[in-house]
Each structure stands twice: as C-alpha cells, then as structure tokens.
Amino acid sequence: MISVLLVGKGNVATHLYDAFLNVDAVKVTQISSRELDKIPQADVTIIAVSDDAITEVSSKITNNFVVHTSGSVSINDLKNNTRKGVFYMLQTFSKDKNVDFSKVPFCLESESKEDYKLLETLAKSIGKKIYSINSEQRKTLHVAAVFVNNFTNHMYKIGNDICIENNVPFEILQPLIKETASKIEYLSPEKAQTGPAVRNDKRTIKNHLNLLDINQQEIYKILTKSIQNGN
Amino acid sequence: MISVLLVGKGNVATHLYDAFLNVDAVKVTQISSRELDKIPQADVTIIAVSDDAITEVSSKITNNFVVHTSGSVSINDLKNNTRKGVFYMLQTFSKDKNVDFSKVPFCLESESKEDYKLLETLAKSIGKKIYSINSEQRKTLHVAAVFVNNFTNHMYKIGNDICIENNVPFEILQPLIKETASKIEYLSPEKAQTGPAVRNDKRTIKNHLNLLDINQQEIYKILTKSIQNGN
Numbered sequence: 001m002i003s004v005l006l007v008g009k010g011n012v013a014t015h016l017y018d019a020f021l022n023v024d025a026v027k028v029t030q031i032s033s034r035e036l037d038k039i040p041q042a043d044v045t046i047i048a049v050s051d052d053a054i055t056e057v058s059s060k061i062t063n064n065f066v067v068h069t070s071g072s073v074s075i076n077d078l079k080n081n082t083r084k085g086v087f088y089m090l091q092t093f094s095k096d097k098n099v100d101f102s103k104v105p106f107c108l109e110s111e112s113k114e115d116y117k118l119l120e121t122l123a124k125s126i127g128k129k130i131y132s133i134n135s136e137q138r139k140t141l142h143v144a145a146v147f148v149n150n151f152t153n154h155m156y157k158i159g160n161d162i163c164i165e166n167n168v169p170f171e172i173l174q175p176l177i178k179e180t181a182s183k184i185e186y187l188s189p190e191k192a193q194t195g196p197a198v199r200n201d202k203r204t205i206k207n208h209l210n211l212l213d214i215n216q217q218e219i220y221k222i223l224t225k226s227i228q229n230g231n
Numbered sequence: 232m233i234s235v236l237l238v239g240k241g242n243v244a245t246h247l248y249d250a251f252l253n254v255d256a257v258k259v260t261q262i263s264s265r266e267l268d269k270i271p272q273a274d275v276t277i278i279a280v281s282d283d284a285i286t287e288v289s290s291k292i293t294n295n296f297v298v299h300t301s302g303s304v305s306i307n308d309l310k311n312n313t314r315k316g317v318f319y320m321l322q323t324f325s326k327d328k329n330v331d332f333s334k335v336p337f338c339l340e341s342e343s344k345e346d347y348k349l350l351e352t353l354a355k356s357i358g359k360k361i362y363s364i365n366s367e368q369r370k371t372l373h374v375a376a377v378f379v380n381n382f383t384n385h386m387y388k389i390g391n392d393i394c395i396e397n398n399v400p401f402e403i404l405q406p407l408i409k410e411t412a413s414k415i416e417y418l419s420p421e422k423a424q425t426g427p428a429v430r431n432d433k434r435t436i437k438n439h440l441n442l443l444d445i446n447q448q449e450i451y452k453i454l455t456k457s458i459q460n461g462n
Contacts, residue, residue, distance in 0.1 A: 092411065144390040175336060190391075195381030
C-alpha cells in the first residue's frame, strides 16, 4: 500500500485524485495548498499547484518525499528539506473532460533509484507509458509542447477565423486536422509536409496572401519561409 | 448507372478509382492525362491532375461534363466548352495509405442544379459528408487548410527537431498532439488555448527562448505575440 498526499485543488490534482481513488494499492488524500500547517504524513506528497507556487509550497512541507507535477520547473526548485522528485504528466487536462491515464505519458525523476521505483509503481497503478526524464529533458519537452500544442492550436484558431469571416463551416476542416495529427505516427513531420510552401508554388502563395489580414500574412510568410529553408 | 472517366494517375485519381470500382452503380475508367487524343465518353469526367495542368487538360476534353478536384482552382479555370463543376475532397492523400472516404468532406460545385444532383449522387456513393461550396468559399477553405495542416505540421517538425537535438523521444508528445486535435471538436480553438503566451507567463517565455535557435525564436515570438493580441 502506497500512501499519497495530493496538495492542490486544480485540474491536475483532482484528476489524479479521482484516478488513485480507484486503485486498491494506493491510499490517497487531497488537501488545498492553504492547509499546510497540519498535513498528514504520506509515502509520496504530490504538489500539484501553479508553477509559481511550487517553491513556496514545498518549503512548508516536512513530509519525507515531495514531488511536483510541472513541466517547466526543475527538481531543484523544490525547497523541502527531504527527498525530492517529479511526477510530470505530459497532457492537457480540462476540467470537465475525463482523462484516460492509460494514454498519458508519465515523465518521472527522482534523486535515488529507490524513489524512482516508488514513482514508477505509482504511475503504473494508473498509467501505461512511463519515461525516465531528467529536468533538462523535461524543459525540452515543455518547449516542444508549446509548438505542438499551443502554437498548433493557434493555427486552428486562425483557420477558424478565416472560415468565420468567409461564412464556411470550420467543421469541414476537422477530418484534415485529425489526419494531420495521425500522419506523424508513421511518417516524420519532415516527410509528411505538403502544400504550397514545400512545393514553392508561388502563384498559390500569392493568392493566399491576398485573402489574409496583415497579421495572418505575417505568420503565413514567416512559416512559409521557415518550411522552405528546412528550419 | 453513372459512368465516370478519371483523368490522371496521381494519388487522388488512383484513390478515387479504387473507391468507385467497389460501387455497383458507378462504371469507372482511368486514363493518363497524356492520352487525351481519343478518350471515352462519360457522364462525369473528373480531372485529377496538378493545379497548373487543369486549364490545359480541360481545354482538350470534349466530354459533356467536366469537373476538377482542386482546392485552389476556380470552376472558371476549366476550359472545356461543355458543362463544368468541381469535385474537391478536403483531405491529404498519401500514396501508401488507404483512404476512408466516409470521413472525407466532399465540396461540390456546378453550374446547374441537375449537375449538382449528379455530383452529389456520385459523392454519396463513396462518402458521407457532402457540402455545397462555391469557388470563393473553396479558396477560403484552401488557405485555412494551409494553416491547420501545412503550418501545423511545421509546428510538429520544430517540436521534433527540438526533441532530437536534446535526445528526448518525440513519441512522448504524440498523445498531446492527438488531444490538441480532438479538443477543438467540442471547444472553439480560442477557448482551447493554453500555455505561457495566453497566461502571459514572461518567465517561462524567456526560459523557452533561451532553449531555441534563432529561427525557432523568431517563430516563437511572432506566434506568442499573435496569441496575446487575440489575432
């Protein structure tokens, strides 16, 4: 039996709490980060609060083994005086949507092999994809995730704006969006690239620019250039 | 029974040919665009050649009803002297991958209601999602598709480059990529936006820029600015 204390009441903490509740081998408790004066002991204390609050919250915790769940915070930013680790799940968590943890990659880090085993056992109790990722590698993943998630979503936003402006249903683009995301499971993104930029189809590029507003044009030009330069 | 002549030997023509072969109510023939001197009659002649060749190929065809399959070419660029139309499928077609036509949006256009009905019957014989889209709307879809497909794929490319450079497996990002694509089926891209740009998390943005090369930095900055401006 592993005892887990979850600190935080946000999406990540709550989804994790719900998942651990279903695991017989885990005993889980959840508290708010405002209740740190008298907290229960636990084998693993998981701080799932906003990035900025991790240092302060961890400095107030005296439990034996404290981990955070952030993609962009180093293990050394934990300021507890006991053992440290990271329990980072690389996925977007929405409040109202169930999480299928079997598909979520768990990126684990700790100071000792024993603690890694403990985190691994915990992750395997709810998940399937477990990776050993140190703080440097996690930083890399986090910035890469900004491109494949945040910036990709902004591409969807611009596509949606263009459709709304011209009275075309955005849903027509949904199958293409899904196919684009699926394609790179068996093809590298470099090989999967199609379109006027990689073909250097100047006439189509010019026609497209004429249809866009000035901000969209700026993005279109810079990304076309980047594709053509092989960046 | 509808007779269809497919002109072209590329991915689109060949996938369409294979699909129509399985439909009892359609009789399909495929020829190369080099064999235009003596071509068979057909109820619908589908020109599936490169955008640049559509005008020339169509000018040599005397069949009664000629359509093209391009997202970026106007119906008026067909130069046959008979009836004209468009049979555009908004999807990426790869040579080696089967196409599930039930998920492909068919964007149809014609000069008369009777011809629209004919194209609709043809599309429904292999597909399910049928849209009436005129040439102006199709131009819109095409440029929107560059953002959600070509530019999104370039975001994947950059994410992949960052991972390779730092020795992190890109596959860790796959579930996030899929979730990002699925999320906008029930949430507008504007509402689905997360990350340091929309939170204006200056510290994380600065840390990220330090991890990137100069081209990646340029793209990171312009997209962050665009997200923050609500463009």
